[in-house]
Amino acid sequence: MILIPLDKNSSIPLFQQIIDQLILMIEKGNLREGDKLPSTRAFSEKLGVNRTTICRAYDELWALGYTESKQGGYSTIRKRDRKVVVTPKLNADLFDWNSHVSAGYLQLENRMNQLKMNENLNSIDFRRLAPDKDCMPVELFRKCANQIMLDQGSTVFQYGDPAGYLPLRDSIAKQMQFHSVSVQTEEVLLTNGAQNALDLVFRMFLNPKDKIAIGMPGYAALIPLLKLYQADIIPITIKEDGLDLEELEKAMISENLKAVYTMPNFQNPTGISTSQTHREKLLHLCERHSVPLLEDGFEEEMKYFGKNILPIKSMDSKGIVIYIGTFSKILFPGLRVGWIAAEKKVIEKLTRIKKAGELSGDQLNQAILNLFYEKGYFDQHVKKMHRLYRKRMQITYKALSRFIPAYVKYTKPQGGYTIWFEVPAEGKSEEDFMELLANKGVLVSPGSHFFTKASESVNFRISISCVNEEEIWTGIERIGLILKNE
Template sequence: MLNVNWKPNKMLSIPLYQQIVNYIKTMISTGEWDVGSKLPTQRELSKIFEVNRSTVVEALDELKAEGLIEGKSGVGTVIVNNTWSLITSISPLKWQNYIQSGIQKPNLPTIQKINQLEFKDGMIRLGTGELSRDLYPHDMMKVILNKISENVKDLGYEEPKGSLHLRETISKYLKKHNISVSPSKILIVSGSLQALQLISMGILKSGSTILVEKPSYLSSLNLFQSYGMNLNSVSIDNFGIKTNEIIKNKKNDNSTLLYTIPTFQNPTGIVMTEERRNEILEICSKERIPIIEDDAYRELWLDKEPPPPLKSKDKNGNVMYLGTASKSIAAGLRVGWLVGPENVIEHLSDLKMQMDYGTSSLSQEVLAELIDSGLYDEYLLQLRNRLKIRRDATLNILKRYFDGIATWSKPHGGFYIWLKLKKSLSLNKLFELSYEKGILINPGNIYDFSNSQNLRISYSYASLGELERGLKILSELIKKSYFNDISKSSY
């Protein structure tokens, strides 16, 4: 979707529709908007331009008459020509054909919209999975950055596996989770997503099967599918993955891998029990199924420490373990780590060098200094207390506004409350109605391709005042939707 950051001037004598025509023609003719690009809907353009919808229709009709845009069934209005090509009779290069032939597939439309709206001023973000700016440790980071500025000699490229200093630090740090691993078996990555990309590129063949929890964060990504992998769902209950479904969904060759977030699962917040973890390790070891354990939320426990990681009981090198600082400190730090067999780490580090020649040296130094100084552990204690206040306040807000229209469980860590609506309605329609009211939600159908009736509510990002206002408006939209019976709309 094209970004539009312009409004017609209502003080000019030029008709509003003509100003819109001139603006769109300029964006097309200058190459800012490419042939094949899709325009926002009439309704969205009306809101962006702050004009009546009839004004937008009049402008679009003129552009269609000039052969610049065209309405396509099931796609919307797209740019089909540019003014230069009309004058010279030269057929424009169709970049859209190149885009569509690319290996990496685009995000789901809803996720693309979420990524755009997250940066819109005034939007209350009820589903964002990162820490609020209010929780950013300004004083601690000032100390760390000042110390680094005095001690760091240069910021050149690091070793293929990442900074030895940081890998040694993480090796020591993981011991408190009963994970004993040498620095040579650790790869520093630019967040967990890059680790997953490296795994899909480096150790899986096209047609491999990835077993994912239902619902799962991974379902919102096209990462594995872009490389020709198949996602098979395994159900979860309040204890974690239903282990009998692992064997049922396993392929009979060496091309099956299990991806799991056993601790404060995204999006449900479920913590897999220790008994279930042991069962999974035993089954996967016997069936020779590698495991990717994503442990992004481990440090964010609020009531009691969760069971030890799967990796802590891995005797056969069966588990590849992902950790990150994105959830506990700042998403923009972009530092994570992958722990695995040394030959796998060697191979993936080579691929990473081909990809970006290394994670930011500055970010690696920051994380190493944070952990080495002991400030990170002190900060986590404060963060847990502040997140606990936010969680409890959000649960109280939900009780006020959602009692009778939804159910939920109390999470014991992480960022999320998995809200289940009591009556069926179109989540796509609710998503649209919400963002028109300045409320951004994460509908459950981006984590579960079935007819989910869930919403992922985050208590980590929006302020308590925003959570109160946003959830109140959302509850009113849901009640109105029930009343108007949009449950029968396929939308």
């Protein structure tokens, strides 16, 4: 009979003590392959414990692969495969994974390494581009979540339509009609945010070496995604009024572009919004040269100065525009719900791709969000965000005019969160400038993140999304001191 000392006063459960000691006996060779363990009844009597404790220990030993058991028979020690022991020193060299990844992944990895951010909790951080967590309507969303769980709990946990929760698609179609975009429910596909939407579109039509035109400086997270697909990025200069259309047309003629990507509202990183005339000319160019236009409306709702300008999609009579929207920049970045609005045939293709890769969308969050819409909470929240960020941007403008020297160029957005700075280089390096700012307790996004090639000036972006009015004033004052002392 096996003897095992048990400590009934220990915080370790009795069944776990039995498991640990039997494993130790097996590993030491005291119990060998084929040896029988005592019956659960006999062992429980010998150790003075409940029989269910022994049963639980035996079940766990079987699950761990230490024993074999047959119905009505004894548990016996089984032969186990060689135990793998991993040491930190050997772990990195166990397998050469670099030789098994795609060329596109290696390009992505190089780019992502360039975008790493250093954390400094004591600094004023102008890098974040997401709604302030203190402004998120968590309680209202929780109420909607509770109601959905009560009313639809058995439904929303099932696999759903790959195109997304139908009532939310309908709500988005109606919302887009407020922006004069004529889109039907079947022309809307729900995605896991705007980045997932871009990924789906690129999966649909990008082959290695295909050329896609994007503005420079441009959306930093777009560049590694395009590198993953091994696409050739054709940079188009961003001017004060948006994409340089003359430069773009030359590229259309010479480069055989697969698509053009644009952010007409509050372009990231510059914050520039394009005029109605510019949008019309851009659409006309794409139509004339038969080049699809990807319109990223990531902050469509965040205009709080001046008159609203309609999305390019609102003028799309030939179905050449694929519109991408998201709730991440105005509601919850962690919610991961976005959408694509495009011609029905495009949506059908994208839905097949989504089904192949994801099977179904997140029905639960999509249903909660739809109820949030239906109750009027979304419109209520947008108005609150406009009041809050209009005030923050006004404070920003005052601080910029007071502290930033005249030789520095910066944008003055009509909405959104970001402002772009251009500083004449004059021998300064971006890295040195970032270090000077960090030493003053200010973190900004380096301009190099938004280019594929080095710029002739020192550039950086600030975002006011997650900083309060006092931090904005103090942070810009510190930036101004660095610029004046350079």
